[in-house]
Amino acid sequence: MHVCGIILVTGSAGRIGQAVVAELQRRRYRVRGFDRVKTPGLEDAVIGDIADAKAVHQAATGVEMILHLAATPDDADFMTELLPNNIVGVYNILEAARLSGARRIVLSSSGQVNWWQRMAQHWPVRVDDPPSPRYWYAAAKVFAESIGRGYAETHGLSVIAVRLGFCPRNKAHFQEVISSEWAQDVYLSPGDAGRFFACAVEAPDVHFAIVFATSKPKHCVHLDLEPARQVLGFEPKDTWPEGIEMALMSEPERAL
Numbered sequence: 001m002h003v004c005g006i007i008l009v010t011g012s013a014g015r016i017g018q019a020v021v022a023e024l025q026r027r028r029y030r031v032r033g034f035d036r037v038k039t040p041g042l043e044d045a046v047i048g049d050i051a052d053a054k055a056v057h058q059a060a061t062g063v064e065m066i067l068h069l070a071a072t073p074d075d076a077d078f079m080t081e082l083l084p085n086n087i088v089g090v091y092n093i094l095e096a097a098r099l100s101g102a103r104r105i106v107l108s109s110s111g112q113v114n115w116w117q118r119m120a121q122h123w124p125v126r127v128d129d130p131p132s133p134r135y136w137y138a139a140a141k142v143f144a145e146s147i148g149r150g151y152a153e154t155h156g157l158s159v160i161a162v163r164l165g166f167c168p169r170n171k172a173h174f175q176e177v178i179s180s181e182w183a184q185d186v187y188l189s190p191g192d193a194g195r196f197f198a199c200a201v202e203a204p205d206v207h208f209a210i211v212f213a214t215s216k217p218k219h220c221v222h223l224d225l226e227p228a229r230q231v232l233g234f235e236p237k238d239t240w241p242e243g244i245e246m247a248l249m250s251e252p253e254r255a256l
Ligand SMILES: NC(=O)c1ccc[n+]([C@@H]2O[C@H](COP(=O)([O-])OP(=O)(O)OC[C@H]3O[C@@H](n4cnc5c(N)ncnc54)[C@H](O)[C@@H]3O)[C@@H](O)[C@H]2O)c1
Pocket: 010, 011, 012, 013, 014, 015, 016, 017, 034, 035, 036, 037, 048, 049, 050, 051, 068, 069, 070, 071, 072, 073, 074, 084, 085, 089, 108, 109, 110, 111, 163, 164, 165, 166, 167, 168, 169
């Protein structure tokens, strides 16, 4: 898809959002951020809350595409966190996409949508296997995917829902990945995350798609990467621990 207008990135100040903004800037796209905190290195960055419909609609005015990452990124209190950020926020951003005439929206979902399939150990999980959401956070992601399909069919908006792998945000996450082969296989490096969203921007002719996005698995393919490759042309480059920052490691790991 040829994109010359503004790409709105919500959650632009976050772990994955910053990587996405950096990759889009590298490819010379016009990027607008939207986050409740300041986005480093981005001039056109709106500070606002995704649960505030007016702020979202203003930020989306005139944009060509929306990459929706703003959310509470894991399980948290449903009424005070997930409901406003991950449910009302999805409603606001889809309505803003419809009213602004954006051509495409990319919705960040999660591998946690297929959580309990881990018990059956039938790998890889495919995108059209029945979801088994881990808990409220993942159930809210299923909601986003479902209504994303509804907007594609009802309003002709191009919608891509991506079940993202594990992009460690802090030292505790880093330790979690070190101690689990499964986590290493669903690792998503910041660089691959940026490249994935750039592919989602550039892919032509997508009506509605759900895809998984991880880096290259180290031991075993847990999440089927074929739809991302076939529909969006996404090929991950990194394998755990490639692309992870030294800052997340403790001293002994840095010395290795
Ligand atoms: N990092 C991962 O491993 C992972 C895995 C699967 C899915 N995801 C999804 O990817 C997206 C980004 O996750 P992340 O890891 O970058 O998380 P993050 O917490 O680093 O970034 C989220 C950003 O959204 C912003 N935000 C949160 N609530 C907001 C609100 N109400 N209004 C405006 N901005 C708000 C935060 O300020 C933050 O900058 C989320 O949708 C998350 O659910 C992340």
